[in-house]
Amino acid sequence: MIDAQSHLTEEERQAVADRSLPAEHLPLIEAHLRDCAVCAGDVARIRTLMTHVTEAPTPTTITPSLDELWPAIRTRIETSKVVPLSPNAIRLDGRRRARRVGSSIALAAALVIAAVALGLRARAHGSTSTAQVADTASLIAVADSAHAYEEEAQTLLNQLELRRSMLRPEAVVAIDHDLRVVDSAIAELKEAIAHDPTNPALRRLLASSYRQKVDVLKRVGNAS
Amino acid sequence: MRGACSSVTLAALCAASGVAAQGSAAGLPVLRARHATSAPQVKMFNPAGSIRVVGWDRDSVVVRGRVANGEAFYLVGNDTSMKLGIKEHGDDQPMARCDLLIYMPRRSEISLKTVTADIIASDVSGWFYSVSGSVRLSGSATTIDVQSMSGNVDLDVVTPWVRARTGDGSLLVRGSPQDVDASTIGGTLSIASPAIARGQFASVSGDVHYAGAPLTGAILDFSNHSGAIDLSLARSVSGVFSLSTILGAIENGFSEIRPISSTPRSIRLSLGRGGAQVSVRTFKGTIRLRPE
Amino acid sequence: MNARVRGATEATATVNDVNDIDDVVRRAQRGDVGAFESLYRAHSPAIFALCRRMVGSDGEALDLVQDIFVRAWERLTTFRGQSSLATWLHRLGVNVVLEQLRSSKRDALRLIEGDDTTFGSRSPGGQVEARIDLDAALVQLPSGARTVFVLHDIEGYSHDEIAQMTGIAPGTARAQLWRARRTLMRLLDL
Numbered sequence: 001m002i003d004a005q006s007h008l009t010e011e012e013r014q015a016v017a018d019r020s021l022p023a024e025h026l027p028l029i030e031a032h033l034r035d036c037a038v039c040a041g042d043v044a045r046i047r048t049l050m051t052h053v054t055e056a057p058t059p060t061t062i063t064p065s066l067d068e069l070w071p072a073i074r075t076r077i078e079t080s081k082v083v084p085l086s087p088n089a090i091r092l093d094g095r096r097r098a099r100r101v102g103s104s105i106a107l108a109a110a111l112v113i114a115a116v117a118l119g120l121r122a123r124a125h126g127s128t129s130t131a132q133v134a135d136t137a138s139l140i141a142v143a144d145s146a147h148a149y150e151e152e153a154q155t156l157l158n159q160l161e162l163r164r165s166m167l168r169p170e171a172v173v174a175i176d177h178d179l180r181v182v183d184s185a186i187a188e189l190k191e192a193i194a195h196d197p198t199n200p201a202l203r204r205l206l207a208s209s210y211r212q213k214v215d216v217l218k219r220v221g222n223a224s
Numbered sequence: 225m226r227g228a229c230s231s232v233t234l235a236a237l238c239a240a241s242g243v244a245a246q247g248s249a250a251g252l253p254v255l256r257a258r259h260a261t262s263a264p265q266v267k268m269f270n271p272a273g274s275i276r277v278v279g280w281d282r283d284s285v286v287v288r289g290r291v292a293n294g295e296a297f298y299l300v301g302n303d304t305s306m307k308l309g310i311k312e313h314g315d316d317q318p319m320a321r322c323d324l325l326i327y328m329p330r331r332s333e334i335s336l337k338t339v340t341a342d343i344i345a346s347d348v349s350g351w352f353y354s355v356s357g358s359v360r361l362s363g364s365a366t367t368i369d370v371q372s373m374s375g376n377v378d379l380d381v382v383t384p385w386v387r388a389r390t391g392d393g394s395l396l397v398r399g400s401p402q403d404v405d406a407s408t409i410g411g412t413l414s415i416a417s418p419a420i421a422r423g424q425f426a427s428v429s430g431d432v433h434y435a436g437a438p439l440t441g442a443i444l445d446f447s448n449h450s451g452a453i454d455l456s457l458a459r460s461v462s463g464v465f466s467l468s469t470i471l472g473a474i475e476n477g478f479s480e481i482r483p484i485s486s487t488p489r490s491i492r493l494s495l496g497r498g499g500a501q502v503s504v505r506t507f508k509g510t511i512r513l514r515p516e
Numbered sequence: 517m518n519a520r521v522r523g524a525t526e527a528t529a530t531v532n533d534v535n536d537i538d539d540v541v542r543r544a545q546r547g548d549v550g551a552f553e554s555l556y557r558a559h560s561p562a563i564f565a566l567c568r569r570m571v572g573s574d575g576e577a578l579d580l581v582q583d584i585f586v587r588a589w590e591r592l593t594t595f596r597g598q599s600s601l602a603t604w605l606h607r608l609g610v611n612v613v614l615e616q617l618r619s620s621k622r623d624a625l626r627l628i629e630g631d632d633t634t635f636g637s638r639s640p641g642g643q644v645e646a647r648i649d650l651d652a653a654l655v656q657l658p659s660g661a662r663t664v665f666v667l668h669d670i671e672g673y674s675h676d677e678i679a680q681m682t683g684i685a686p687g688t689a690r691a692q693l694w695r696a697r698r699t700l701m702r703l704l705d706l
Contacts, residue, residue, distance in 0.1 A: 011690070014694045045701055052704065052706070053669050056649070056650040056651070066560045066581065069578060070557075074549060074553070076582070077586055077590075079405060168339060168355060170340070170374075171339075171355045174391050175373065177391070177410075178391040181410055185428050185429070188449070188507065189449075192507070201469075201490075201505055205447065205449065212409065212426060216391070216409065219353075222337065366579065385582075402616075421615055422587075422590075
């Protein structure tokens, strides 16, 4: 029993200060605080701290500012993100380019058709599970990204052809070798997807290979 | 006489610094120093030989080294932004070997490029590129972005963020990087760090090796086309492992543990208390999951 | 005002219309980096404030802000709108900071043992130096006590929520909180 000779425990003082004390204990505690200046003073100081906390200004940054962080964040997310499809990305320019674009459009179309078929089948069965909706959406997304990667890779390949004579010989050998390896992988994956267009694992592997191809081509810029 | 004494002193300094001196020791020693702010931007270029960069706590950039006959060293700029290195000829003649040792403030933002020169750097951050030279980075950094066309890359760093790329060279990730994006085309990719919280590891035809136990809450993604992915896991491992392949094989060394799900080409397995999320996929490479 | 609500409403203002906010979030979820940049600019000050208080260093706080928004980009598709985006970001931010504290092996959640006079700045004469503000005082706490204090008294999480996030028992979290308050009271001359 709390009386004038004993004091509140640390738990009681802290709980009454931050108002987390269970309601049934409150009358006894408040009665003690009315009679005990030591405990009342301590509780008041804890409450002053809490007021101090509430009223303290929010930390702000000076240098570098949060604005200056954004380019680094953008770089990090763009090295891993799927490149979105640009509606005006297709520019027919030369038979080889048209053929490449054609094959990537065909792949994209096959994936979209597969995605729509998935959606229609789900609706026909009267249910569209979350997984099926996600699968359909991601099929469309990777169809978009496959096409976009192909476009980006073609742009970078065109730049490589223009700059080939300015590249160091050892760089040219390395680039050509790496591109052969990656293109071989992409060709195998495209063939597999043509036979199994709704396979999510194949889609992710294709996206990974495309990213690596674009990576290799971007490194060309530093090799001159 | 005074000039000869100076050359001897400088040569002794260079030798003491561990800078390699070649064969007939042709070439001139270089010793330059410049005041720098605490976080200068420093661009460096050395096509052939070696370049070693050390971060330190002084407000200066100091360059020591040996420059081959016929090559020219440059150091330009001011204390917030400078460029240094070996000037290119502008003709087709191969560049001769030059070896540089550079001390700079730890918080410097570096851009360092070589062709065949090897890069060794410690306690510095930034962008490191070599066409075919090897790259070895260690110490603490804020960010590391390292790329090589065909050189080997060896990372033993403490840093929040690493991006590492090489083609046919090998890539080794150690130390305590937190967020890692590493890939090779045909080279071997080896990861032996327990500190990685988020990791994306990929190859096309090179093998990928992971050894240890993922951090609780880590998210690791492994992808390979035709190379193998080999996870050698410590006894303390705790994670959910999702393995899938299109045409390859899965070798599960934890066969005594009942999988969450299993098909001929995929398996989902929870080890320990399942703290990390690890996904592994190949097109036709073998996936191996085994205890250390 | 509840601290957590206060933090959420501190988001600055290019996105203060509910419909606009929903549209920006949806676009960011679909991969629009420009939309995500708007969200970054709106919410990064509050996230920085959280990080700064939890780790006690501007440099580390800025590094964590980067990590948090990269993680937010990766996880944005999991945001379903059941809470406000600010609350979702805040929670994600706390988790990233706690991961950082754990992985940096700073023994983040050890109990404060012994005499509290080992903390804080005292001149040889035993007098506390000139009154210092709250953030300067927070830096002087051990990281475990600072974590619990920031999460409970500033950010408004309950002891049970803190226990869940940090992996320590609710009773331990309470003890950490009380000791943190006592130390701050001494440092702030209260």
